Amino acid sequence: MYNFQLIQSLLRNYEAAVVDRRISPNDSMNDQWYFEVGRSAVEVIAVALMASKIQAVNKVLDVPCGHGRVLRHLIHLFSGAEFHACDLDTDGVDFCASTFGAIPIYSQEELTDVDFGSQYDLIWAGSLFTHTTQDVTRRWTAYLARFLSPQGIIVATSHGRWCQHVHKVAPYIGEDRWQEILKDYSSLGYGYRDYLKKESHQFISGSYGISIAKPHVTIRNLEDIPGIRIYLYLERGLADHQDVVAFGRPSYDEPWPNMHK
Numbered sequence: 001m002y003n004f005q006l007i008q009s010l011l012r013n014y015e016a017a018v019v020d021r022r023i024s025p026n027d028s029m030n031d032q033w034y035f036e037v038g039r040s041a042v043e044v045i046a047v048a049l050m051a052s053k054i055q056a057v058n059k060v061l062d063v064p065c066g067h068g069r070v071l072r073h074l075i076h077l078f079s080g081a082e083f084h085a086c087d088l089d090t091d092g093v094d095f096c097a098s099t100f101g102a103i104p105i106y107s108q109e110e111l112t113d114v115d116f117g118s119q120y121d122l123i124w125a126g127s128l129f130t131h132t133t134q135d136v137t138r139r140w141t142a143y144l145a146r147f148l149s150p151q152g153i154i155v156a157t158s159h160g161r162w163c164q165h166v167h168k169v170a171p172y173i174g175e176d177r178w179q180e181i182l183k184d185y186s187s188l189g190y191g192y193r194d195y196l197k198k199e200s201h202q203f204i205s206g207s208y209g210i211s212i213a214k215p216h217v218t219i220r221n222l223e224d225i226p227g228i229r230i231y232l233y234l235e236r237g238l239a240d241h242q243d244v245v246a247f248g249r250p251s252y253d254e255p256w257p258n259m260h261k
């Protein structure tokens, strides 16, 4: 049974609201697609919720929240929910707390060092795994899954097949490292190289750069996470650019009612 009525009422609330258009002067994501990306996130999250088993969304984690490019939309989609905003960028977290009323969580370079101490119905991980090595992606997705409520889901984005073409018109990273990324992507299905210090205000060797992953590798990386099922994979699902995957509870091997009678 799909939760048609829940999605209908969430989208109705969102459409009736006015999204805050104040952008922090420190927001590095500020470009011409800023509001379109937030709205697109609402659309893919609605699709993911529709595919999931969730009955109500009362607690939401936005990680990494940045300066609330997506959070400003989510607070209207889930009006009445409690929002936690987590990022390594403390200025972004503070902005999300003061402007959108989120509970602030300062992250750590190693995300698994953060104890969220909550169970979330939705974890939105937009443009996080687009910047991480395969090992980090696997470790962090498994870690985040530990903070899901019994029907909670994670909706996460990645750079997928389309991004090979995007790089040609809007380069993600220097050409030398992009070619190295593509070599690993072709042979292993996942490529990653660090940003240089001058390319990112968040320079962290080995865990913050540019990644690209084939869909089957993104899915494969989820298969080892205990207690979840994979709900959907959308190529170019976020703003016609990043791929979107949704997974969460209950587990893929949850028995049918009366199965063992």
Ligand SMILES: C[S@@+](CC[C@H](N)C(=O)[O-])C[C@H]1O[C@@H](n2cnc3c(N)ncnc32)[C@H](O)[C@@H]1O
Binding pocket: 029, 063, 064, 065, 066, 067, 068, 069, 070, 086, 087, 088, 089, 092, 107, 108, 109, 110, 111, 125, 126, 127, 128, 131, 202, 208
């Ligand atoms: C491309 S931005 C996306 C921000 C936001 N999701 C958005 O769409 O506007 C990537 C974010 O990841 C954050 N980040 C990097 N490493 C992190 C970590 N270990 N924990 C939390 N956030 C991290 C950066 O500070 C940056 O804000």
